[in-house]
Amino acid sequence: MGIDLELHSGRPQRKGASRDTLLRSSHRHGEALASALSPLDRYGPGKLGWVDPYGDTLFNEQEAQVAREEAAALARECTDEREKAALLDLTEFLEACAATPGSYLWFVGD
Template identity: 45%
Template sequence: MSIDIALYDGHPNGGRRTGPRMLHLSSPGEALTIALARHTDPARHRLGRIDPYGDTLFDEQDAGAAFEEATALLARCTTEAERAAVRELRNLLAECAATPGSRLEFLGD
């Protein structure tokens, strides 16, 4: 089971005639799913809301708040694969937070 991450310049299926433009697609693999499952709490962390079986959307405000959570998550990772996946996640969160109107879509299995 893995989570893919798509960064859009607007809301996916947001009603624009041309639709949002995908800026980046990442496939960090199962390592991100494992790291999120081990180290996040859905009641306390935005990252814990990411559904490994469905789709989850973050807007730029969610991404900005989740960036600090991802930094803490990186320190708790136990394998290089997990660390690489969380570093990729942090990069996408930072890019989304810095791009007004952008969205991150987490695509679960």
């Protein structure tokens, strides 16, 4: 189980056309990111609990803006180095998404 990240300039399509909007991606922290987000409650406060490690989750720029604070706080508190690196990578993607009008961050689950 892992979660890959893809930043898109617009709403990505589920089929091959998603490459047309792809700005950047990260596949290096998939398992560590899934592990770092696994304790979060889907019904609790924050946005990152919404991320489905088995399916796909899409955040728009407004949701990314809210979630970046949450990811940064999780990274500061994290003691596992692999998970911390994954959360820092996620924070960068969320910041980029929040700063790019019309963009989406796609969490690609296994």
